[in-house]
Amino acid sequence: MVKKVLIVGGGTAGWLTAARLAKQFIDSGSDIEVSIVESANIPTIGVGEGTWPTIRDTLKTLDICETEFLNTCDATFKQGAKFVNWKKVADENEDIYYRHLFTSLYDPWEFNLAPFWSSGIAGEVPYSEAVSMQGDVCEQGKAPKNITTPQYEGLQGYAYHLDAAKFANLLKDKAVNKMKVRHIIADIGHVSVQSDGSIEYVETVTGEKLHADLFIDCTGFKCLLLGDAMKVPFxxxxxxxxxxxxxxLQVPYENPNSPIACETISTAQPEGWIWDIGLQSRRGIGFVYSDKYISKGCAEQRIREYAGINTDDISAKHLEFQVGYREKFWHKNCVAIGLSAAFVEPLEASAIFLVEAAVNMLCDKFPHSQHEFxxxxxxxxxxxxxxxNKTIEFxxxxxxxxxxxxxxFWLDNKNINSIPDELRSKLAHWQNNPLSKYDFASAFEPFVMDSYQYVLYGMGFKTEVDSSRLSAEKTKKARAMFAEVNKYRTLVQEKLPNHRELIEKLKEYKFPKV
Structure with a gap:
């Protein structure tokens, strides 16, 4: 029987896994023991500080108060992403941008407005403006909810920007003090693998042997268990x-009342792109690039120039990584979650979401005995x-x-040999066929139809729509739906507070519970 789970490694992946598993075992009356061993000498990487709306359900499941989370983790609201100069290079003093938003007024699975927008029925407006009011909300610096809105609910869809190290510490506090997770601080010196390829125990540098029935590898890029010990290829x-x-760079605001962006801002560069994330006390900015096209020193100079203020006294954090995934994520009695399983650049903040997805599946399918492995x-x-693979494709x-x-960098990215076959096939098909719910048949699609449409049409992709698809009745309905979006545009803005004002109110008040 599976009675002991050992998580190796902390950070967001380790502590989120520990908290979710322990909470489930407590709620079900199970006596399965959850332990986590982490080094005192390995800091949280904390590159990706953006999340997806799914994080709200995760926090709710863990009984974490939304107000406490926001205040403890220096967190703010995220309502989407703004892509600046991705479509093409802008003229001097001009930015070209589009948005990938979290709220569309209508579900494209129920009625797909994209073909009607493509045929010009909505007029000369960007796709995101035609189907959503949220772009205006972001532009005006509004929050997605009011102080009277119940926790984890919103007038617009939202996720969060957060300090990853503070988030891991909050999860640690809840896991240890409320969910009785055993916390071991130690460095791992050896992983013992048995003749059948499974892990027997992990041994600390002080000689303590830690046994378990199921091991979870959250050791980050090192992948000490699944990779180093079990030899699962990358x-x-x-x-x-x-x-x-x-x-x-972690850049403080110029004054305490500076506006807080309520969207991730991604600005394209000749050799990569820059992220700009607004937390309560600072901005987190970074330049993601390939060293084939720009040197480390020039990359740092670029990000300092972008910051817009003097950053000479702020130390830069340099990171190296390899994009890809393990050939297997679960092998024998070991599961890899987080960076030990895979890493994809943080363009769409998918890292924490995929940790959530892995933990959710582990909870739902948790094996009663090793015979089920x-x-x-x-x-x-x-x-x-x-x-x-879908994340990489997107x-x-x-x-x-x-x-x-x-x-x-951009020319090489368009080289046909670098483009996955399935993506090439889809783009060719979508030139003459609107996206359909049948293109997203799996329940496990990480990026849904809405997401593809925001990016495709935001970047200027054209779909030549056959007029036979647009009946008079459906066209009339589409016109009414586009008009409805415009009707609600002003109303939504009037009902929503300024982003920073709401964040400041939460120092004194709390969102009500449902």
Missing amino acids: VDLSHTLFVNRAVA EFIEKQFNQSFLFRW IKMHYVLSQRTDGQ
């Missing part, structure tokens, strides 16, 4: 996604191979659709 995808370096291992690996699409020609 699948390198640097031929598809080229970025392999990042340089980051083989079947669940197969299901888990199939599911996450699909999810990671991120690559941003580069493929770009019209930028100002650097070899």
